[in-house]
Amino acid sequence: MLNKTISTEEKKSPKRKQRRFLGFFITPLMTLLLLTVIMSQCKKDDFTGEVVGVCPIVLSTNPIDEAINVPLNQVITATFNENMDPTTLDTTSFVVMQGTNRISGTVASLNAKTSGVPAAINAKSLLSQGSNPISAAPPTTTFAFTPKTPLAPSTLYTATIKKGVRDPMNNALQKDHVWSFTSSALLQYAVTLTSNPTAGGTTTGAGSFNIGTSVTVKAVPATGYTFTNWTEGVNPVSTDAEYIFTINANRALVANFTAIGLILNVTAVNGTVVKNPNQPAYNNGDNVILTPTPNSGYVFTSWTGDATGNDNPLTVLMNANKNITANFTAIGLTLNVTAVNGVVVKNPDQPTYTNGDNVILTPTPNSGYVFTSWTGDATGNDNPLTVLMDANKNITANFTAIGLTLNVTAVNGVVVKNPDQPTYTNGDNVILTPTSNSGYEFTSWSGDATGNDNPLTVLMDANKNITANFTLKPPVGPGIVDLGTAGDFVILSKSGVSVTGVTSITGNVGVSPMDQTGLTGFSQIMDVTNTFSTSSYVTGKIYAADYTPPTPAYLTTAISDQETALTTAMGLTTNVIVDLGAGDISGMTLAPGLYKWGTGLLITNAGVTLDGGPNDTWVFQISSDFTINNNAIITLAGGAQAKNIFWITNTQALLGSNVQFKGNILAQTLISVNTGTTVLGRFLSQTAVTLLDQSVVVKP
Numbered sequence: 290m291l292n293k294t295i296s297t298e299e300k301k302s303p304k305r306k307q308r309r310f311l312g313f314f315i316t317p318l319m320t321l322l323l324l325t326v327i328m329s330q331c332k333k334d335d336f337t338g339e340v341v342g343v344c345p346i347v348l349s350t351n352p353i354d355e356a357i358n359v360p361l362n363q364v365i366t367a368t369f370n371e372n373m374d375p376t377t378l379d380t381t382s383f384v385v386m387q388g389t390n391r392i393s394g395t396v397a398s399l400n401a402k403t404s405g406v407p408a409a410i411n412a413k414s415l416l417s418q419g420s421n422p423i424s425a426a427p428p429t430t431t432f433a434f435t436p437k438t439p440l441a442p443s444t445l446y447t448a449t450i451k452k453g454v455r456d457p458m459n460n461a462l463q464k465d466h467v468w469s470f471t472s473s474a475l476l477q478y479a480v481t482l483t484s485n486p487t488a489g490g491t492t493t494g495a496g497s498f499n500i501g502t503s504v505t506v507k508a509v510p511a512t513g514y515t516f517t518n519w520t521e522g523v524n525p526v527s528t529d530a531e532y533i534f535t536i537n538a539n540r541a542l543v544a545n546f547t548a549i550g551l552i553l554n555v556t557a558v559n560g561t562v563v564k565n566p567n568q569p570a571y572n573n574g575d576n577v578i579l580t581p582t583p584n585s586g587y588v589f590t591s592w593t594g595d596a597t598g599n600d601n602p603l604t605v606l607m608n609a610n611k612n613i614t615a616n617f618t619a620i621g622l623t624l625n626v627t628a629v630n631g632v633v634v635k636n637p638d639q640p641t642y643t644n645g646d647n648v649i650l651t652p653t654p655n656s657g658y659v660f661t662s663w664t665g666d667a668t669g670n671d672n673p674l675t676v677l678m679d680a681n682k683n684i685t686a687n688f689t690a691i692g693l694t695l696n697v698t699a700v701n702g703v704v705v706k707n708p709d710q711p712t713y714t715n716g717d718n719v720i721l722t723p724t725s726n727s728g729y730e731f732t733s734w735s736g737d738a739t740g741n742d743n744p745l746t747v748l749m750d751a752n753k754n755i756t757a758n759f760t761l762k763p764p765v766g767p768g769i770v771d772l773g774t775a776g777d778f779v780i781l782s783k784s785g786v787s788v789t790g791v792t793s794i795t796g797n798v799g800v801s802p803m804d805q806t807g808l809t810g811f812s813q814i815m816d817v818t819n820t821f822s823t824s825s826y827v828t829g830k831i832y833a834a835d836y837t838p839p840t841p842a843y844l845t846t847a848i849s850d851q852e853t854a855l856t857t858a859m860g861l862t863t864n865v866i867v868d869l870g871a872g873d874i875s876g877m878t879l880a881p882g883l884y885k886w887g888t889g890l891l892i893t894n895a896g897v898t899l900d901g902g903p904n905d906t907w908v909f910q911i912s913s914d915f916t917i918n919n920n921a922i923i924t925l926a927g928g929a930q931a932k933n934i935f936w937i938t939n940t941q942a943l944l945g946s947n948v949q950f951k952g953n954i955l956a957q958t959l960i961s962v963n964t965g966t967t968v969l970g971r972f973l974s975q976t977a978v979t980l981l982d983q984s985v986v987v988k989p
Contacts, residue, residue, distance in 0.1 A: 345456050346370050347466040350448070354468035357812065359446075361439040361472055362501075366399065367450050368431045377454040378432045385434055386447045388789070388982070393437040398429035442475040443791055445810075471812075476500040480540045488569050489514040489546025498536045505533045508544035513570035517545040552610045553577055556594075559587045560617040571607040579603045579613065586681050587617040619644040622678045626650060627665075630658045630688040642678040650674045650684065658688040693749045695719055698736075701729040701759040713749040721745045721755065727928030728902030729759040766881035766906030770858045770935045772953070772973070773850025774843070779829070779971050779988040781851055782960075782978045785809065788826055790964075790982025796971075797829045801844035804835035807977075829988075851973045855955040858937045859910055878926075881905035889913035890938075896922040899951075903928040907952075911938040915954070919945035919963070923952065931969040932989035944968075953989070962986075 351366045352359045365385055375398050385392040440446065450466040477499055482492040494506030508530045510516045519527045520543045526532070532542075550570030555562045560583040571577060580602040581589040591599045595611040605611065621641030626633045631654040642648060651673040652660040662670045666682040676682065692712025697704045702725040713719060722744040723731040733741045737753040747753065779796025780786055785807030786800055792810075800807045805822075808831060813822035819837035821830040832840050865883045872888040876895040881902075890911045899907055907929075909915075915938040925931065934952030936942065941959040944950055948966040953973065960974045967985040972978050980986065 343371060343456075344460055345373060345454065345462045347450055347462075350466075350468050352470040354470070355812070356470040358473040359440065359470045361442060361475065363436075363440060363472075365434040365436075365448050366431055367448075367466070369456075370430075371456055372430055373432070374455050374457050374459075375429055375432075378450075380434075382451045382454050383432060383434050384449045384451065385436065386449070387441065387444055392446070395435050395437075397433055397435070399431040399433050400429055440472040442472055444472045445790060446470055446472065478536050478539045480504055480506065480536065480542065482506060483541075483543050484508075485543050485545045489548070490516065490544060492542075492544045500537055502536050503533060504536050504540075505531060506542060507531050508546075510546050511569060513549050513568050514546040515549055517547050519544060551575075551607045553605065553607065554612045555579060555615065556613070557581065557615040558617065559584050559619070560589060560615060562615045573608060575607040577605045577607060579605060579615070581615040581617070583617045586619055586622060588620045589615060590618045591616045622646070623681045624648055624676065624678065625683045627683070627685040628652065628688070630655050630690070631660060631686060633686045644679060646678040648676045648678060650676060650686070652686040652688070654688045658690050660686060661689045662687045693717075694752045695747065695749060696754045697721060698754070698756040699723065699759070701726045701761075702731060702757060704757045715750060717749040719747045719749060721747060721757070723757040723759070725759045728762055728904060730762050731757065732760045733758045761904070762902055764881075764904035764906065765901060766933070767861050767863065767883040767908045768906055769933065770854050770908065770937075770953075770955075772854050772971075774847040775851035775854060775973055776971070778847060778973070779986055780978050781847060781972070782807070782974045783848060783976060785977045786811075786979075787977070788980045788984075792826045792980050792982070793828075793985045794826055794980075795828045795986070796988030797832065798827055799832040799844050799847060801832075801834035801841070801848050803833070805833035808833060851955065852975065854973070855937060855957070855975070858908055858935055858955060859939070861908055861910070865910075875921075879907065881907055881929075883908050883910070885910040887912050889916060889940075891916050891918070892921050892923070893918045894920040896924060898924040898926055899929050899934060900926040901929045903930050904933070905929060906933045906935075908935045909937060911936065912940075914938065914940050915942040915956070917942075917944045917948050917950065920947050921945065922949040925951055930989065934970070942972075951989075 346369065347367050348370050349368045352363060367383070378398075379396050380394065383396045385394065434448065447467060447469045450462065452462045452464045454462045477497045479497050480495050482495040484490050484492055488511060490508055490510040492506060492508050494504060498504055506519075508516050508519070516530045517528075518525050519529075519532050521541060526542070534540075548570045550572050552570055553564065555564060560581055563580045563582070565578045565580070579596075583589050589599070589601060591597070592603060592613055593616060594613045596603060596605060596613045605613065622644060623641055624635065626635060631652055634651045634653070636649040636651070654660050660670070660672055662668075663674060663684060664687060665684045667674060667676060667684045676684065690712050692710075692714060694712055695706065697706060702723055705722045705724070707720045707722070721738075725731050731741070731743060733739070734745060734755060735758055736756045738745060738747060738755045747755065775781055777797055778799045779794060780798045782800050782803070784800075784803050786798055787809035788794075789810055798808075798811075805813075811822075811824040811826055811831060813824045813831050815822045816830075820840045821832050821836060824831060832844055834841050834844055861883050863883065865885050867885050868887060869884055870877060872886050873891045873893070874897050875891065875893040876897070878898040878900050880900060884907070886909075890909065901907070915936055931951040932953070936952050936954045938954070938956045940957055941961070942954045942956045943959075944962045944966050946963040946965050948963070950966065950968045951970055953971040954960055956972075956974045956976075958974070958976045960972045960978045962968065962972075962978075962980045962984045964981045965983050967987075969987050970989050972986065
């Protein structure tokens with residue numbers, strides 16, 4: 290209520306009274322409206338504690354822009370310069386993308402505040418009901434996007450805070466805030482487990498685990514043993530049989546067991562001994578029965594060590610730790626001798642021999658053969674051979690046929706012998722048929738044969754050495770296009786080179802006259818000389834026009850050589866094949882040559898085969914777009930090489946997904962490569978080159 294005395298004039302004048310009554314309400318209302326207008330403006334000033342009238346901006350993000358090796362469980366956050374209205378930040382205004390795919394997740398504030406904002410600058414605190422202020426949502430400055438599932442390894446992500454998100458005073462972010470980062474590779478560590486001693490027990494839980502994983506390993510002692518502890522190297526790490534830890538490195542753990550009771554060690558050579566009961570340890574007073582069994586050719590003779598005599602079986606009273614040896618003696622040693630194409634005489638010739646006896650073996654070959662070697666339980670070619678009988682033995686005497694040899698040498702081709710034998714009898718005929726490798730042709734025989742008969746019949750009247758001579762075929766086609774210094778690069782562009790995702794490039798990359806801003810997605814690192822940079826995506830060097838000399842001049846020459854090569858290649862006219870397949874060569878097999886189209890050129894997923902020798906050449910002159918559909922394969926046959934193939938287009942070259950491409954592309958405009966495509970060749974573009982995820986380019 291108004292607490293004010295009304296003057297006599299006001300009592301006398303109803304209109305004056307009405308104006309005064311209205312002014313009481315209008316003045317505060319206008320003041321509130323004026324304050325609202327002032328607060329709705331997005332104006333900056335120098336008062337550090339003020340919020341009213343200041344545009345929101347994003348001060349920091351986690352991860353930062355272009356961060357790499359970001360953990361796969363990363364929560365993405367953005368911090369503003371002031372408190373924000375949480376109702377304006379959600380999954381439509383805070384977005385994380387992987388390529389063209391939106392990542393599922395949730396958005397929430399991290400630091401809701403209930404105090405610390407001056408009431409004088411909090412718009413909602415200006416509104417009240419009676420003497421009680423109307424409550425407002427707690428202001429926040431940091432917001433988090435939590436992905437629904439972990440990030441994919443080695444993947445590029447882009448995060449965006451969209452313009453329009455607002456603070457409590459209704460001030461809006463003026464433009465999208467965008468940053469990107471790359472996730473780390475998924476790391477795994479190995480856990481290996483061993484038991485000490487091996488018979489002491491078993492372990493479970495070994496394997497490979499993702500970093501940060503909780504791992505449980507267990508040790509179970511065998512009968513007669515108890516678990517002692519886990520050790521790693523010389524260091525004890527746990528006395529719990531069930532050991533739980535978080536893995537952040539390779540672990541080599543040993544489960545240590547301790548024997549319970551008395552130990553009985555039994556040694557047996559040339560035989561075996563069975564223990565009953567068979568335990569790692571025994572109680573004082575236990576009886577253990579030992580039963581020896583000799584190997585073939587041996588007999589059990591006695592016990593030594595902590596037992597004597599020759600009882601079989603033997604009962605052992607366990608009143609202390611014991612070591613017992615079972616002794617076996619040889620009862621005749623056998624000597625088996627095998628001989629094919631000859632005979633072997635044993636001296637002495639007996640069915641069995643005593644351990645330590647010497648036996649002399651004398652080999653005699655059959656007619657047409659010669660003794661060459663011993664194998665089995667003897668080696669070398671001693672004749673005669675003395676054999677020490679210290680075990681049963683099996684020995685083979687090897688004999689080789691005596692005959693005429695025919696040695697044939699072939700380089701850049703092969704020669705088939707018919708019949709194909711290690712030796713021949715005097716008077717035999719052998720037919721030699723030469724076959725050249727791709728790109729070569731058979732020309733002549735030399736050595737113990739002359740001429741160029743194919744096939745050649747050889748009369749075996751002596752040992753012979755014959756050589757088949759193959760000569761490189763003269764190359765077919767328009768010849769190599771001289772790339773000059775442009776040939777130093779696997780990718781060369783005038784306006785820019787961009788890669789998206791994981792891409793592999795083997796060879797140098799250059800961009801000129803565009804500076805290094807034309808290199809997109811490489812995350813390149815400058816060399817200390819500043820003449821080139823490197824990248825995890827490139828096995829080679831990266832050059833840009835604004836790098837330290839002599840790089841700019843080097844690139845200028847390479848670009849000029851590239852332009853000259855394109856002009857020269859498009860100007861070839863000799864023996865040209867025009868408009869083959871009306872611009873569609875899918876499914877065809879093309880010989881070396883010069884091909885020209887007044888239109889574009891298409892290769893569908895039927896692919897194309899280039900069949901020729903290793904020095905033959907192909908030049909394709911294309912007036913319009915060069916298009917290769919998804920899954921198309923360019924197959925090289927007959928020894929054809931990618932370095933000798935030149936695809937020249939007056940416009941652009943567009944390669945689809947999962948293409949297997951071979952050859953060098955020289956383009957007036959764009960060269961575009963889609964996901965999963967592999968290239969054995971070069972990309973030389975007078976505008977831009979773009980490579981999508983998982984593309985592979987290798988210099989031929």
